[in-house]
Amino acid sequence: MSRITDLLGSRHPIIQGAMGVISNPEMVAAVSEAGGFGLLATAFAADPGLVRDQAQATKELTDKPFGANLFVMNPLAARFARVFAEEGVKCVTVSGGSPRELIPMLHEAGIRVIVVTPNADSARSAEAAGADAIVAEGAESGGVQGLKGSSTMVLVPAVVDAVNLPVIAAGGIGDSRGYRAALALGAEGVQVGTRFIATRECIAHDNYKSAIVETKETGTGLVDMGRFRIRALRTGLAEKMLRGEEPADQAFRGEAIEASWLGGDLNAGVLPAGEITGLVSDIPSVKEVIEEMVGANRSQRS
Numbered sequence: 001m002s003r004i005t006d007l008l009g010s011r012h013p014i015i016q017g018a019m020g021v022i023s024n025p026e027m028v029a030a031v032s033e034a035g036g037f038g039l040l041a042t043a044f045a046a047d048p049g050l051v052r053d054q055a056q057a058t059k060e061l062t063d064k065p066f067g068a069n070l071f072v073m074n075p076l077a078a079r080f081a082r083v084f085a086e087e088g089v090k091c092v093t094v095s096g097g098s099p100r101e102l103i104p105m106l107h108e109a110g111i112r113v114i115v116v117t118p119n120a121d122s123a124r125s126a127e128a129a130g131a132d133a134i135v136a137e138g139a140e141s142g143g144v145q146g147l148k149g150s151s152t153m154v155l156v157p158a159v160v161d162a163v164n165l166p167v168i169a170a171g172g173i174g175d176s177r178g179y180r181a182a183l184a185l186g187a188e189g190v191q192v193g194t195r196f197i198a199t200r201e202c203i204a205h206d207n208y209k210s211a212i213v214e215t216k217e218t219g220t221g222l223v224d225m226g227r228f229r230i231r232a233l234r235t236g237l238a239e240k241m242l243r244g245e246e247p248a249d250q251a252f253r254g255e256a257i258e259a260s261w262l263g264g265d266l267n268a269g270v271l272p273a274g275e276i277t278g279l280v281s282d283i284p285s286v287k288e289v290i291e292e293m294v295g296a297n298r299s300q301r302s
């Protein structure tokens, strides 16, 4: 068992990154059943009762370990942490800000904490705050980004050198080549987002999945949200935002997300996706993605 599979309790050191409404119980269970580690998302959650329902629904679907993401910018993050403790979740990721306040209560509840960081300095701070492992998330990844970032290729070794903790690479990993590259850089596991959207089990609308398949490696951009940025598909709406012709804040909220991610109206909201879109060319099952990644069914291109 590696340090990461020991921490996660999963067969493979592959975390399915939290992805808002997409990380529903079916998705999380599919990943955990396939030997990865599914994560429920709470970044947009506003109701601890619904978060508890999601944790319980996931337990109905799998008896394999799964985790959850706590997003520090969500003011209810500490309440969600208590819910996960009560529901027996053993490992969470913390992202979107400093983990300092959450780590002591999570540890007291017996929950291991993996902190998502965009640079070596915040990885050092997370280690000082008591993190059990670090996700080093490169700027090519889909979703929320800090205002400064570096690529996974540079970030992962920088974080490996900076801390004395197991490091998990995120950003631009979608197949066995990316997985092996991450291990070669010193990571002991990977966190994958965009590749898992284009899978059969994902509830994302087919238009979102097809857009990921069709988008080249140059087809994403960083949409400015003020305190942070979002790497997203360069749809017509996103192009307007990138030119400053359209405000971005409403396009990353409940209704816009429902209409675009789940409803398939690609110009109704921001559609987060990473540069790995350039290497995603099909919509397989979650199990096929994981097995190809770990080499059980090696990609013909590798």
Ligand SMILES: Cc1cc2nc3c(=O)[nH]c(=O)nc-3n(C[C@H](O)[C@H](O)[C@H](O)COP(=O)(O)O)c2cc1C
Pocket (backbone or CB within 6 Å): 016, 017, 018, 019, 020, 022, 041, 042, 043, 044, 069, 071, 094, 095, 096, 116, 137, 140, 141, 142, 143, 144, 170, 171, 172, 173, 191, 192, 193, 194, 195, 271, 272, 273, 274, 275, 276
């Ligand atoms: C649609 C979407 C939503 C995301 N939401 C979250 C989130 O709520 N919390 C979080 O920590 N990361 C979030 N992420 C980042 C992923 O968990 C993961 O770290 C990232 O996608 C990895 O890069 P990749 O897209 O190149 O695989 C999101 C990513 C996407 C694509």
